[in-house]
Amino acid sequence: MDLNGAAAIISGGASGLGEATARELAGTGATVVIADLNTERGKALADELGGVFVHTDVSDEASVQAAVEAAVATGRPLRAVVNSAGIGWASRTVGRDGAPHDLASYRKVIDVNLIGTFNLMRIGAAAMAKTEPADADNARGVVINTASVAGIEGQTGQVAYSASKGGIIGMTLPAARDLAAVGVRVLTICPGIIDTPIYGSGPEADAFKAKLSAPVPFPKRMGRASEFAHLVRALIENDYMNGEVVRFDGGIRFQPK
Numbered sequence: 001m002d003l004n005g006a007a008a009i010i011s012g013g014a015s016g017l018g019e020a021t022a023r024e025l026a027g028t029g030a031t032v033v034i035a036d037l038n039t040e041r042g043k044a045l046a047d048e049l050g051g052v053f054v055h056t057d058v059s060d061e062a063s064v065q066a067a068v069e070a071a072v073a074t075g076r077p078l079r080a081v082v083n084s085a086g087i088g089w090a091s092r093t094v095g096r097d098g099a100p101h102d103l104a105s106y107r108k109v110i111d112v113n114l115i116g117t118f119n120l121m122r123i124g125a126a127a128m129a130k131t132e133p134a135d136a137d138n139a140r141g142v143v144i145n146t147a148s149v150a151g152i153e154g155q156t157g158q159v160a161y162s163a164s165k166g167g168i169i170g171m172t173l174p175a176a177r178d179l180a181a182v183g184v185r186v187l188t189i190c191p192g193i194i195d196t197p198i199y200g201s202g203p204e205a206d207a208f209k210a211k212l213s214a215p216v217p218f219p220k221r222m223g224r225a226s227e228f229a230h231l232v233r234a235l236i237e238n239d240y241m242n243g244e245v246v247r248f249d250g251g252i253r254f255q256p257k
């Protein structure tokens with residue numbers, strides 16, 4: 001799929017992996033629609049890239065509808081939806097103090113990471129389905145979801161986060177099968193440890209990141225957000241990639257802790 005002259009929505013586009021993706025896709029000639037809760041950063045980036053910012057909560061139906069309408073209102077065909085909004089959470093199923101995992105925080109992580117991804121995928125794909133086909137294959141668009149290696153090798157304390165990401169992995173193939181009828185491909189990327197603001201900043205965050213990335217076989221470092229964005233672009237541009245879950249992790253396999 002060639003994005004030159006098309007519109008692309010990036011949830012979580014105000015920071016980290018989403019921000020890098022917005023930059024990469026704008027570089028292909030796409031008009032980027034940044035859908036994020038963070039108005040300050042999202043608006044500044046959209047202005048810089050000649051795109052559009054829409055204050056969006058991915059877990060909210062009306063909010064995502066408005067973001068997709070803003071993409072359609074650019075007058076360019078919507079050809080890419082990148083789901084990068086997400087939140088982390090650490091809590092054990094039964095804590096060291098014997099208390100069960102808080103149910104509200106479990107629900108919140110599922111709501112943002114899993115339901116939010118589905119919400120934008122379904123509404124975005126419905127808008128793509130209304131566009132004219134882009135090529136002889138009758139291709140109309142591509143959905144890229146962001147899961148995590150944690151959705152495959154969940155570590156202790158990651159029960160909510162891993163469930164949310166495992167859910168994204170699980171819906172990749174059925175969604176690709178559903179959306180074949182409208183010419184939309186679906187792919188999911190599972191990042192390992194990528195250097196973004198999700199880990200916070202300062203000496204404590206640096207020490208945490210160093211510990212997390214120490215087991216990466218090669219290259220022996222964290223991944224870069226620009227490398228993630230490059231993969232998103234490659235998957236969008238390669239028309240035969242569909243229904244697949246792709247690890248993006250320097251070869252790391254998460255251990256129990």
Ligand SMILES: NC(=O)c1ccc[n+]([C@@H]2O[C@H](COP(=O)([O-])OP(=O)(O)OC[C@H]3O[C@@H](n4cnc5c(N)ncnc54)[C@H](O)[C@@H]3O)[C@@H](O)[C@H]2O)c1
Pocket residue numbers: 011012013014015016017018035036037038056057058059084085086087088112113116146147148149190191192193194195196197198
């Ligand atoms: N950085 C990593 O190592 C890593 C690894 C695996 C998976 N991931 C996943 O990649 C995605 C992006 O992470 P990141 O590292 O760029 O994090 P980040 O914190 O830098 O960016 C996440 C963005 O999502 C936005 N967001 C959060 N909740 C939202 C909501 N309800 N509606 C709209 N926007 C919302 C935030 O405002 C923020 O701009 C997340 O889904 C994360 O779980 C990241």
